[in-house]
Amino acid sequence: MTVHGARDAISEPSGASVSLLAGPFSQIVHSRFSNTHYASHKPVHISTLNELLRLTQRAPSSFNIQPFKLVVIRDPTLRDKIAHQAMLGANGNRVRTAPVTVVFAADVESSRLMPQVVALLRQAGTFPEGFLNKIPFFANLFSTGYPFSLLRWCLYWGKRVAMHVVGxxxxxxxxxxxxxxxxxxxxxxxxxxxxxxxxHSLTTCPMEGFDARRLRHLLGLPTRYVLPVVVSLGYAATPGEEAAQGGKEGHAVSSKQPPPSLRFPMEEVVCEEAYGRPWKGVA
Known part of the structure; x- marks a missing residue:
């Protein structure tokens, strides 16, 4: 689909304008599920993986500071070591059987990135020079991403007190x-x-059940990184493969998506204008 075509719209019978991307995106959102069993002998092609990583880099971040590193793990020996030494419970099997595991690391010392961020914004040419000169101040104000933990925490609490007074x-x-x-x-x-x-018809499973200290050591990550999530990636196992892995046959198969997990009613989650006023969804 061309860029121009992606912006075209169609009209519903109600008269509401709907982007041509709305249907495909809805399918993507509803097709995502946390897969627990992977087709271990069906690799993720490197071109597909590169495309996923490029799209991931389009994620928004405050001041475009991009305070994260992605460690992509494909080596079976390393995956097995991580599964055995750092992952908890069934998460070990997911890392061991999925052809790819991605560790997301968050940088608590994001001030190190300021020169690169300002250079990127200057290269884009979308902001005046005066604003670019202020970005390091505002970014560090919000993130408190200074090197040296003592300085970081002293400045954090100092700013909290100052903001409380100004508030x-x-x-x-x-x-x-x-x-x-x-x-x-x-x-x-x-x-x-x-x-x-x-x-791309791939499945994932976000995991927070792991020993972050051990995982950081295995990957050689500096201590300034915290590890919020590990994501396994691959194609869903067939019923036979899943049964061989000790799973419930038919739960996750490549040709049939499992039943979607249940969600709370919308009126319990979404409020209209104020807390306690359930969303009605009417014009």
């Missing part, structure tokens, strides 16, 4: 802990990766 007189943002800020931005990339995988 009595005007609206101010709430400052997050450095880890919270970095993880928040990194999870946007992780979700983009999983949706991109679904668009």
């Amino acid at each position: 009595w007189f005007k609206a101010v943002p709430r400052l997050e802990r450095p880890e919270t800020w970095a993880v928040k931005n990194t999870m946007l990339a992780a979700m983009t990766f999983m949706l991109a995988a679904s668009s």
